[in-house]
Amino acid sequence: MSDRRTILILSANPKGTNPLRLSEEIREIKEGLKRSKYRDLYEIETAEAVRVGDIQRAMLDYEPNIVHFCGHGGGEEGLVFEDVTGQIKLVSAEALAGLFSLFADRLDCVLLNACYSEVQAKEISRHINSVIGMSQAIGDQAAIAFAVGFYDALGADKDVDFAYKLGCNAIQMQGIPEHLTPKLLTKVSESSPPPTITTNHYVERPPIEQNCYQNILKPGILIRIKAPEKMGKSSLLNQILAYTKKQNYQTVRLDFQLLEAEVIENSSQFLRWLCKKVSKQLKLADQVDDYWQGMTPNILCTDYFEECLLPHLNNSLVLALDNVDRFFEEKYQVIAANFFGMLRSWWGNAQQTTNSDWQKLRLIVVYSTEDLPKLNIYQSPFNVGEEVKLSEFNRSQIQVLAQHYGLNLLSPQVERLTELVGGHPYLLKLAFEHLKTDPNVTLDKLLVKAATNEGIYRSHLQEYWLNLDNDSELCGIFKAVVTSDSPIQISSPKQLYKLESMGLIAVDNNKVKPRCQLYRLYFREQLG
Known part of the structure; x- marks a missing residue:
């Protein structure tokens, strides 16, 4: 050799x-x-x-x-x-x-x-x-x-x-x-890795967490978590799932963001995948191939849960569905109508039936936009259950986050940072992580280069820029947003949905503005 x-x-x-x-x-x-x-x-x-x-x-x-x-x-x-x-x-x-x-x-x-x-x-x-x-x-x-x-x-x-x-x-x-x-x-150190400050520091936004903990205990509950990208939806979901595990609930978490395209070509294929995935995570026998025949996909999936999954659980099941807005795209309209209609029927089963098995099921759906698919109001899971909207951090929560990183920032320093990024959780965490770990980084240096291709937000901003650059219509609309000194209206619901779900804009009274000054400064320069 x-x-x-x-x-x-x-x-x-x-x-x-x-x-x-x-x-x-x-x-x-x-x-x-x-x-x-x-x-x-x-x-x-x-x-x-x-x-x-x-x-x-x-x-x-x-x-x-x-x-x-x-x-x-x-x-x-x-x-x-x-x-x-x-x-x-x-x-x-x-x-x-x-x-x-x-x-x-x-x-x-x-x-x-x-x-x-x-x-x-x-x-x-x-x-x-x-x-x-x-x-x-x-x-x-x-x-x-x-x-x-x-x-x-x-x-x-x-x-x-x-x-x-x-x-x-x-x-x-x-x-x-x-x-x-x-x-x-x-290989030697993996079993006991040293703690690092890259740990996900969670900051509570009362009363959201306690409300979620109380609601998830209700039989057949459906919780809807909504916020733009990188606002903390997944972190809140982690907290809820950790709480339910302490109650000895079983949990299954599915993220649809990176779901393979071939899986969602049609309803039958997708719902087969769903049943197989849930069976696997629950460590129950996969009977899908033997079971999947003779009925419509929604009925087969519902019957599979009712006969092959829920009766075999000794305690409640929390089924968490992250990034369900993957199905809000126009090309998935048929699958969305079937899938979301089925979720609504499951919620209804738990509310109306004496069957205790359906009452074991707790649903959590997570998504990024108000632009919901066009569903019959009686077949939509987005108008029932409990809605959770995540807002930006307030000043006290920002101070708590800074303390998690061992930083004691003065009020004027916090003020200067929030003038640039607002209370955006991800942007704040990125700033605090660099301030904590790199002795050469000061807040002044960070803020001077923040809205440039040399700053700490470079990768985050360039990822957005790449998405915008691939969509000329979206790019033109966002240019109008960042170059206007006052909020404007966006006439296209489709483009409004994209910008809102990406987290680039804030919507108030049907008018939009950049979510934070960082985005205005960077994209005004790039799009100018």
């Missing part, structure tokens, strides 16, 4: 995901190693537009010492690969860890250069000596800089720890405020 060490680069950028500069990343890695002092120690193999089956074949064909993945990450849902049609196919942390464990005698490093991939890195590091994942979203430029720095160090015959540090420094040297995003996990 050759003494050369093999680096296997896997990349995927499926249809329907934001385009990434993956070819540039691969080219830069190759060029860097080609120039390195110990270039003869390494050979690079690549597999692009990787489908799930390609991963195993590539591992068998190349027997790599290092695996590098570049592409999209879906957090707890998995890494994003492609299916046979080029659409999204998610692969779980457990599946990846299981695969890499089979090659652990030769594989000693895995680098997951994808957003929110620390979840997978933790699982893989149970089997592999060194694994690098990303603790949050990472922009193209930072991802490429890290990769180049990392492999330049390996090409100089440095170890993985040094290479990781050089990669982080490469991000910092380019003035990109994302050098804290990569995380190195080792």
Whole structure:
């Protein structure tokens, strides 16, 4: 066997995901190693537009010492690969860890250069000596800089720890405020990782939490959580689910945001998937294939819950459905009408029946906009149950969040920050994390560059910019919003829905304005 060490680069950028500069990343890695002092120690193999089956074949064909993945990450849902049609196919942390464990005698490093991939890195590091994942979203430029720095160090015959540090420094040297995003996990340290300030610090917004805790105990309850992107919906959902687990309830959480396109081609296929997924998470036998015949999909799914799932539970079931507005798109109108009508009927079953099994079911639906699909009012789950609307943090809540990060900000400092980002939870957390972890960052420095491509919000803003740039009509409408000194009306409900669900605008009395001054300043410059 050759003494050369093999680096296997896997990349995927499926249809329907934001385009990434993956070819540039691969080219830069190759060029860097080609120039390195110990270039003869390494050979690079690549597999692009990787489908799930390609991963195993590539591992068998190349027997790599290092695996590098570049592409999209879906957090707890998995890494994003492609299916046979080029659409999204998610692969779980457990599946990846299981695969890499089979090659652990030769594989000693895995680098997951994808957003929110620390979840997978933790699982893989149970089997592999060194694994690098990303603790949050990472922009193209930072991802490429890290990769180049990392492999330049390996090409100089440095170890993985040094290479990781050089990669982080490469991000910092380019003035990109994302050098804290990569995380190195080792097989030894994975079982007891040191606490980091990237922990999700939760700030309560009374009386929302207590109301949710009280309501979720009600038989057959339906709770609707609504707020724009990155306003804390998922964090609140986590709190509710943690509370229900203390009540010994069983929980199933499904996120529709990264649901594979082929799953939602028709109602039958989607509801089969739903039943299979719930069965799996409840660790109950999957009887779907045997059961799925002779009736309409809604009846089959309802009967499956009534006969194969709910009777086998000793306690209540909380079914949490995150990002259900995936089905608000026009192309899913038929599926939406069937699915949401079914949820409404389940809620009705629990209210009207003497069947205690339906009263075990508690539903939570999470979405980002008021622009609901056109449903019969008697078939909609969006006008029953308990609605929860998340607002921005107030001043006292902002102070609590700052204290979670060990920061004692004076009132004038808080005032200056909120003038820029308002009470936006995600934008505040990002600021506090940088103030806490980087001694070179001061509030003054942070605020001066915040609305530029050199500031800490760079990746967040550029992600929005990419979405706008791909939709000329939406881009033109948002330009009118950010260049107007007063709120304006948007005549297109479709474009209003998009901007509101993205979290770029605030709506008041049918008029809109930028959600915060950060968005006005940045996009006025970009769109001007």
